[in-house]
Amino acid sequence: xxxxxxLEVLWRRLLxxxxxxxxxxxxxxxxxxxxxxxxxxxxxxxxQGRMLAQAVTGTxxxxxxxxxxxxxxxxxQFPIETLQPGDTIITNDPWAASGxxxxxxxxxxxxxxxxxIGWFASTCHAMDIGGLTMGGDATELFEEGLFIPLMKLFKxxxxxxxxxxxxxxxxxxxxxxxxxxxxxQAGNVVGSRKLIEMMDEYKLDSxxxxxxLILDRTEKGLRDAIQKIPNGAYxxxxxxxxxxxxxxxxxxxxxNDRDIEVDFDGTSxxxxxxxxxxxxxxxAYSTYTLMCxxxxxxxxxxxxxxxxxxxxxxxxxxxxRRPAPVSARHLIGHFVSQPILRALSNPIPNNVIAxxxxxxxxxxxxxxxxxxxxxxxxxxxxAGGMGARPYRDGLSxxxxxxxxxxxxxxxxxxxxxIRMRKRELLADTGGAxxxxxxxxxxxxxxxxxxxxxxxxxxxxxxxxxxxxxxGGLDGAPGEVIRSDGYRPHPKSRYTLQPGQTVTLRLPGGxxxxxxxxxxxxxxxxxxxxxxxxxxxxxxxxxVVIVDERVDEEGTKEERLKMKSSA
Numbered sequence: 001x002x003x004x005x006x007l008e009v010l011w012r013r014l015l016x017x018x019x020x021x022x023x024x025x026x027x028x029x030x031x032x033x034x035x036x037x038x039x040x041x042x043x044x045x046x047x048q049g050r051m052l053a054q055a056v057t058g059t060x061x062x063x064x065x066x067x068x069x070x071x072x073x074x075x076x077q078f079p080i081e082t083l084q085p086g087d088t089i090i091t092n093d094p095w096a097a098s099g100x101x102x103x104x105x106x107x108x109x110x111x112x113x114x115x116x117i118g119w120f121a122s123t124c125h126a127m128d129i130g131g132l133t134m135g136g137d138a139t140e141l142f143e144e145g146l147f148i149p150l151m152k153l154f155k156x157x158x159x160x161x162x163x164x165x166x167x168x169x170x171x172x173x174x175x176x177x178x179x180x181x182x183x184x185q186a187g188n189v190v191g192s193r194k195l196i197e198m199m200d201e202y203k204l205d206s207x208x209x210x211x212x213l214i215l216d217r218t219e220k221g222l223r224d225a226i227q228k229i230p231n232g233a234y235x236x237x238x239x240x241x242x243x244x245x246x247x248x249x250x251x252x253x254x255x256n257d258r259d260i261e262v263d264f265d266g267t268s269x270x271x272x273x274x275x276x277x278x279x280x281x282x283x284a285y286s287t288y289t290l291m292c293x294x295x296x297x298x299x300x301x302x303x304x305x306x307x308x309x310x311x312x313x314x315x316x317x318x319x320x321r322r323p324a325p326v327s328a329r330h331l332i333g334h335f336v337s338q339p340i341l342r343a344l345s346n347p348i349p350n351n352v353i354a355x356x357x358x359x360x361x362x363x364x365x366x367x368x369x370x371x372x373x374x375x376x377x378x379x380x381x382x383a384g385g386m387g388a389r390p391y392r393d394g395l396s397x398x399x400x401x402x403x404x405x406x407x408x409x410x411x412x413x414x415x416x417x418i419r420m421r422k423r424e425l426l427a428d429t430g431g432a433x434x435x436x437x438x439x440x441x442x443x444x445x446x447x448x449x450x451x452x453x454x455x456x457x458x459x460x461x462x463x464x465x466x467x468x469x470x471g472g473l474d475g476a477p478g479e480v481i482r483s484d485g486y487r488p489h490p491k492s493r494y495t496l497q498p499g500q501t502v503t504l505r506l507p508g509g510x511x512x513x514x515x516x517x518x519x520x521x522x523x524x525x526x527x528x529x530x531x532x533x534x535x536x537x538x539x540x541x542x543v544v545i546v547d548e549r550v551d552e553e554g555t556k557e558e559r560l561k562m563k564s565s566a
Contacts, residue, residue, distance in 0.1 A: 007213055010202065014053040014214075017194040018044050018120075022055035025122055025187030030179030032415055033125050036407045037381050041066050042187055044195065045119040046211040049075035050302040052118075053214075059403045061330060062123040064284030065098040066105055067302065070121050072096075074107045077150050080116030083109045086157030088185055091150040092129070094141070095322065099281035099329045101129045101145040104181060106153060108188035112199050118207050120191035122184045126177045128377045130170040131327075134364050135456035136243055136274040136491035138325035144274060145327075146170040154185060172366060172377040218303030223258035225295035226307055229347050231255050236342035237266070238355070240335055241463045243273040243491050247317055247332060251339040255347070260294070262286045262340060264312040264319075271317065274325035275491065277333040279310075282318040285401055286310045289337040292401070293344055293351045328458045328491060330402070331359045335460075337401045338467075345469055350390050353400070354437060354510035355466035357384025359459075360402050361478070361506055363445070365418060365496075367453035376449075378416035380407045385430050385438025385475055385509035387466060394438030394509040396425055396531075417448045426476070426505060428533055431465075432540035433472030433511020434518045439531060440478065440506035452495050459490040461507040472511030473540060479505040515541045516559050520550045 002010065022042035026035055033039045041062035042055040051067035073096040074089050088108045091097055097105040107121040131138065131145030138144045146167065152160055167181075168174040204210070237250040250266035270276045287308050291300060298304060312319035317332055341352040364379040383399035383406060397406060409420045422444040431437035447453040457480060466475040480488050483501045488494040496502060523543040526532040537543045542562045544554035 002209055002213060007210070010198070010210055011214060013198050014044060017191055017198065018042050018053050018055040020194055021120060021122070021187045021191035022057050024190040025124070025183050026057070028183035028186045030176045030183065031127050032380065032407050032411050033127060034180060034183070036411050037404050039125040039381065039404050040122060042122045042191070043067065043120070044191060045070050045121060046207045047080055047116055047118055049119060050211060050215060052207070052211055052301055054300055060284045060288035060401060061281055061333065062098055062103065063300065064287055065280045066121050066123045067305070068280050068283065069097045069105050070107055070119060071302070073150060080109050083116065084156055085111045086154060087152060088154040088188065089150060090148055090153035090181070092148045093150065094326045095278045095280065096150065097280070098123050099278045099333065100326045101131070101147060102126050102134055102327070104184065106181065106184040106188065108185070108192065110192045110195055112196055113205070117199070118195065120188040122187050124180050124184055126180060127379065128172040128177060130172070133366055133377070133454065133456045133493065134327050134362065134379060135458055135493055136328045136331070137493055138274040138327060139272045140325055141323035144325055153181065172375050215301060215303035218299050218301055219306045221298045222295050222304050223307045225298065226255060226260050227258050229255045229294065231257065232347065234343040234347060236339040238335055238338045238342070239464050240332070241460045241490065242268070243271060243275055246464065249318065249335055249339050251336070251343060253340060253343045259307050259309070260290060261309040261311065262290070264316065267312065267316045267318050269316055270320040270324050272325070273491070274327035275317070275329065275331050276320035276324040276326050277318045277329045278326060279312060279319040281329055281333045282312050282336055283310045285333055285336045286340065288401055289340045293341060293348065331458055331460050331491065334359045334402055342469070349470065352469070353389050353394065354387030354431065354469040354472055354512050356387040356394060356400055356438065356509035357440065357461055357466060357475070357478070357507040358400070359461070360399055360404060361504065362458035363504070364456040364458070365416070365447055365453050367447065367449060368451045369417065369449055376417060378418065380412055382406050382441065382443065382506060384440040384461065384478060384506035387469070387509040388431070388433050388435040388437045388472060388512035390512050391435065393436045394430060396430070396439035397441045397506070398438060419446045419448055420444065421446060421501060425531070426508070427530055428536045429476040429508030430531065431468045431473045431475040431509060431511035432515035432536070433468055434513035434515065435472070435511065436518070436526065437466065437468065437472070437475045437509030437511045440476065440508045443504045444501050445504070446501045447496055450498050452497050454493050455488070455496045455502060456493045457488055457490050462490045466507060466510040468510035469512050471514035473515060475508030475510050478507040516562060520555055524550050
């Protein structure tokens with residue numbers, strides 16, 4: 001019998017175990033995607049495949065999709081009683097797992113006293129998976145790389161050599177890709193050992209009772225939080241760049257006592273370019289967004305999914321049919337948070353943030369290294385500004401809702417033939433408001449191989465700015481410009497010639513509340529920090545600055561004039 005004190009002890013122990021799992025994975029990783037950007041997830045599951053706890057690191061597109069993959073696919077195709085110690089399952093099936101072929105989900109059973117008691121799983125972004133490279137160019141899934149159905153990566157602890165040989169023969173960076181798969185296996189092994197130590201120490205024969213307690217309490221906590229929101233149907237929509245034509249994401253959030261439903265009916269249909277989103281990914285970012293807004297202190301596990309229902313029409317860009325191309329699915333999927341939060345900005349305005357840059361700006365280069373025709377492939381992530389909050393400025397150069405961090409310049413330049421000639425925050429890109437949107441950033445990049453290189457762009461918000469909330473102004477859109485003036489398609493590939501550079505200007509986040517309500521002292525500080533120009537201080541905030549001081553009389557007159565003309 002597990003009492004409340006022992007439950008808390010065991011819960012904290014599980015959190016410690018999954019964080020050790022993640023740490024082992026990170027320290028074993030071959031790529032900066034995992035080591036520096038944190039583009040991974042790690043979690044522990046009971047024998048039924050229900051996620052109990054996740055590591056601190058990670059992104060919802062990995063964590064929540066991994067949870068559904070383990071429960072709905074791995075456990076059903078490979079019942080734990082049919083496996084043996086040392087077996088490990090792998091897949092990158094976009095519809096079963098995290099939405100595109102670049103993400104490898106690796107799941108290992110845990111055996112204790114001869115019985116399968118649970119699972120450890122992780123999802124990591126691979127440096128390469130073959131195909132056209134990551135981006136929106138493909139017109140069907142088959143062009144996007146190597147598809148790995150659910151199958152055994154390790155059998156009784158021994159690697160599946162045939163599968164490893166197939167993977168190695170199909171990717172541009174085989175050492176990094178294979179190395180990270182071994183790192184994921186190492187993380188699962190560490191988690192399994194630590195879980196068995198816990199079972200021994202507390203004399204547990206299974207995780208069943210502990211799992212039920214954890215998940216039921218999580219479910220109750222979220223339902224209690226939902227009950228505080230007024231019942232009703234709240235609707236909103238967001239329009240983003242799309243590939244050739246704009247894409248609209250429409251949602252209706254319905255609160256009914258202790259349940260909540262998100263329905264994306266009215267969203268644009270899927271297209272023949274690689275920005276489509278599978279339902280599992282849509283579900284992942286919808287549940288995460290609602291957790292952030294409604295109950296940010298509740299653990300993210302199977303219990304948190306129970307009160308939430310997510311619906312998207314089959315054949316829409318948020319619930320695409322096979323074999324739709326999905327490589328750059330995050331460029332659309334990350335935006336599901338914005339209409340959800342805007343819909344909730346009326347019933348719970350203090351729990352939401354304004355629109356931000358949302359989609360990560362993923363930059364991938366590949367080409368030949370030398371006259372021997374050795375090849376390289378490198379990808380890194382960066383972010384524009386987050387939207388402002390109803391009580392604080394938005395964060396600059398920070399991703400939401402992905403949670404992935406930017407990779408430092410020094411790391412990029414040490415592992416890839418890339419020079420970043422400039423990287424700085426962009427003034428006036430954050431939407432003006434009582435609370436200002438986060439700033440975008442500018443990067444100037446050059447490939448140093450002396451040979452042409454392919455730059456795969458995965459960028460959005462170059463046409464439609466992040467919207468401000470409740471009187472806050474919109475953020476600035478992004479731009480992509482080659483040094484000869486050519487403007488590449490922001491979701492396609494082009495060639496960067498030796499000596500050429502490309503400039504990325506990432507978008508800013510929207511503001512919150514009217515900029516005329518912002519304390520002039522805060523505007524002055526923004527000017528001193530280089531976040532806001534003197535001209536924008538006057539034009540958008542009505543704050544007159546002379547000799548690094550606020551002209552109080554001039555500011556009063558300017559703001560009265562702006563209010564009267566509004």
